[in-house]
Amino acid sequence: MRILIKNGTIVNANGRERKDILTDGDRIIAIGGNLDAAGAEVIDAAGCYVMPGFIDTHTHFDLDVGLCVTADNFRTGTRAAALGGTTCVLDFATQDRDGTLKQALETWHKKAEGSSCNYGFHMAIARWDAETEKEMDYMSNNGVTSYKMYMVYDGLKVDDGQIYAALKTARDHDALIGIHCENWEVLLRRIEELKEQGVTQPWGHPVSRPAEVEAEAVARYMRIAQLAGTPAYVVHLSTEEGLIEAQRARARGQEVYLETCPQYLLLTDDRYRDPDGVKFIMSPPLRKDTDRERLWQGLKEGELDTIGTDHCSFTMEQKMMGGGRFFKTPNGGAGVQHRGQLIYTYGVCEGRLTLEDMVKYLSYNPSRLFGMPDRGEIAEEKAADIVIWDPSVSGTITDTNHDYNCDNSVFAGFDVKGAARHVIINGEHIVENGSIKLEGRGRYISRTGYMKLR
Numbered sequence: 001m002r003i004l005i006k007n008g009t010i011v012n013a014n015g016r017e018r019k020d021i022l023t024d025g026d027r028i029i030a031i032g033g034n035l036d037a038a039g040a041e042v043i044d045a046a047g048c049y050v051m052p053g054f055i056d057t058h059t060h061f062d063l064d065v066g067l068c069v070t071a072d073n074f075r076t077g078t079r080a081a082a083l084g085g086t087t088c089v090l091d092f093a094t095q096d097r098d099g100t101l102k103q104a105l106e107t108w109h110k111k112a113e114g115s116s117c118n119y120g121f122h123m124a125i126a127r128w129d130a131e132t133e134k135e136m137d138y139m140s141n142n143g144v145t146s147y148k149m150y151m152v153y154d155g156l157k158v159d160d161g162q163i164y165a166a167l168k169t170a171r172d173h174d175a176l177i178g179i180h181c182e183n184w185e186v187l188l189r190r191i192e193e194l195k196e197q198g199v200t201q202p203w204g205h206p207v208s209r210p211a212e213v214e215a216e217a218v219a220r221y222m223r224i225a226q227l228a229g230t231p232a233y234v235v236h237l238s239t240e241e242g243l244i245e246a247q248r249a250r251a252r253g254q255e256v257y258l259e260t261c262p263q264y265l266l267l268t269d270d271r272y273r274d275p276d277g278v279k280f281i282m283s284p285p286l287r288k289d290t291d292r293e294r295l296w297q298g299l300k301e302g303e304l305d306t307i308g309t310d311h312c313s314f315t316m317e318q319k320m321m322g323g324g325r326f327f328k329t330p331n332g333g334a335g336v337q338h339r340g341q342l343i344y345t346y347g348v349c350e351g352r353l354t355l356e357d358m359v360k361y362l363s364y365n366p367s368r369l370f371g372m373p374d375r376g377e378i379a380e381e382k383a384a385d386i387v388i389w390d391p392s393v394s395g396t397i398t399d400t401n402h403d404y405n406c407d408n409s410v411f412a413g414f415d416v417k418g419a420a421r422h423v424i425i426n427g428e429h430i431v432e433n434g435s436i437k438l439e440g441r442g443r444y445i446s447r448t449g450y451m452k453l454r
């Protein structure tokens with residue numbers, strides 16, 4: 001199967017050019033003009049940007065959070081992802097505390113069958129001991145080269161010693177460990193204080209875990225990584241204070257990588273006062289305008305490295321399962337379909353980022369940090385994972401005009417420009433004129449070790 005993409009502007013992280021692309025099977029085989037396209041399907045990309053498929057560094061599909069299971073599974077989540085231009089998601093396979101990493105990996109492989117875009121797994125470690133340590137070999141040999149450890153949540157939280165020991169083992173596997181940085185003991189105390197004052201409404205959520213709760217945890221993680229002699233990766237960074245701590249670590253010579261998410265770039269904590277405030281309960285919580293602006297500036301200046309969605313969707317009924325009390329509400333929001341549109345509209349169109357930056361944060365950096373060197377770039381011999389982005393489209397996100405399996409969106413009301421007109425995954429035309437043409441064609445991406453970006 002060959003596809004010729006004609007008349008578009010190719011955008012890579014390091015520049016743009018007007019050239020055509022020919023794919024054959026799952027590879028890009030030629031870039032240029034007058035390409036020999038006999039027998040190829042022809043896509044006219046006039047007026048469009050042709051970018052490497054977006055990689056979402058952070059999704060939670062089919063995740064049991066105790067109270068309920070996320071609204072999106074791999075079938076619905078990866079379909080929505082593909083429609084938004086994402087050709088690969090990295091989801092969090094999550095170890096049961098009394099289970100093994102291998103069991104979690106097998107479970108996630110089953111969950112992911114029938115995915116419509118490519119997928120890989122970070123492994124969330126809930127228990128660090130000699131058995132888990134030995135399993136890192138198996139993980140590396142089976143394409144899992146990144147991990148998450150949580151400083152929070154019953155059933156997932158690990159202690160600082162476990163993080164230190166895991167980092168040292170990860171170093172021998174060229175693996176990155178992303179840490180969810182919040183101080184659990186302090187935020188639990190603050191929740192108790194709020195309860196004593198009778199505060200149970202959603203606006204109590206950001207009060208219980210303010211910027212210092214994240215910044216303290218980032219600072220601690222930086223020192224633990226320094227002691228372990230490893231790179232550090234912070235997932236879903238949300239605050240200026242946290243960024244300052246990471247920058248301090250860089251200033252003393254540490255190798256630090258940072259992920260943020262569209263919600264921390266676009267939403268603020270006044271949303272918790274909205275009638276549907278539970279919708280915005282996620283951890284870390286939404287922050288202040290100053291944080292938002294500092295994160296945009298961080299992207300502009302290259303201080304951050306990736307933008308993942310942290311897609312973790314719940315219906316409004318699920319969000320209300322705790323009776324509207326902030327400390328009983330499932331944490332997380334939907335976002336996997338809208339990342340490209342939001343970053344294009346509020347980053348590129350508003351002059352905060354270039355198109356090349358967009359590719360760097362959505363495609364190139366994720367491909368390097370997470371061991372997928374044949375993706376994240378439009379070049380000969382690279383994977384034919386391509387998004388043809390039409391900048392002429394515009395619309396408004398609502399609670400329902402999306403393909404998530406839930407009845408809400410934290411971005412409802414946001415005007416957006418640009419859309420994925422065509423999406424090619426593994427050389428197949430998956431999204432055609434904004435609609436899914438082929439479902440269930442995603443493949444597991446077995447990853448190599450991380451590649452240094454800084």
Ligand code: URP
Nearest residue numbers: 180282283310312331332
């Ligand atoms: O609230 C969130 N972010 N839920 C998903 C789990 C996590 O911590 O990433």
Ligand code: ZN
Nearest residue numbers: 180235236283
């Ligand atoms: Zn997290």
Ligand code: ZN
Nearest residue numbers: 058060310312
């Ligand atoms: Zn997450």
